[in-house]
Amino acid sequence: AQKITQTQPGMFVQEKEAVTLDCTYDTSDPSYGLFWYKQPSSGEMIFLIYQGSYDQQNATEGRYSLNFQKARKSANLVISASQLGDSAMYFCAMREPLSNSGYALNFGKGTSLLVTP
C-alpha cells in the first residue's frame, strides 16, 4: 500500500509568491518522522526540513515550513517568496519503525515545481 501520497505531479508558481506542496501519509505507528527533499535538475537530493510525529510545533527552516496536521495525516510543504532556483522536484518521505530493524525511509512520487518570472 502506498505510504506516502503526493497528489500534485506538477505545480506552477510565480516568483515571489508562496506555494504549498501536498503530502499525505499512512502509518499505524505513533512514532514516525516526515522529511522533504528537493531534487534539482542536477539530480542531487537535498534535505529541506523534518517534522517528528511528537513535535508540537510546525517545523520551519528559512523559507520552508511544514504544515503538519496529524489528525489528517498530512505534512504539506510551504515555500514562501518563491525564487527561480526553487524549480525542482520535491519529495515527501517518511521514516517509520521496521520491526526491530531500525527505520526504513519511504518516498512519495514527487511534485515537479516550476517557478516562473
Added chain:
Amino acid sequence: DVKVTQSSRYLVKRTGEKVFLECVQDMDHENMFWYRQDPGLGLRLIYFSYDVKMKEKGDIPEGYSVSREKKERFSLILESASTNQTSMYLCASSLRQIYTEAFFGQGTRLTVV
C-alpha cells in the same frame, strides 16, 4: 561533511550480465539504503540495511540482492540484468535515529541493453 559515494555515474551493461553497484559512506552511519528512481514513480526502496550483514527487503527487491560486509559499504547486485532494470539508482545513508535525515550519493544511471 557527510559523503556518500557511488562507484559509477553512468553504466551500460548487457542483458544477462551480473552487475555490481557500489556505495561507500564516510560518516559511520548504521543505516544504508538502495533506491531506484523512475519518472512518475518517485524513489522506490529496493533494500535497506540497518547494520553490517543485516538487510531488509524494500518495496521492489525482485531481481536484486545486496551485500554489506563492512559498515561503510553497501553493494547492490543485479544477478542477471534485464532491460526493465534500466533506471537511476540512488544510495543513501543515515544514522539509526528516526529524526535523522538520509544523505544521498550522486546516483548511478544504469542502462541495460
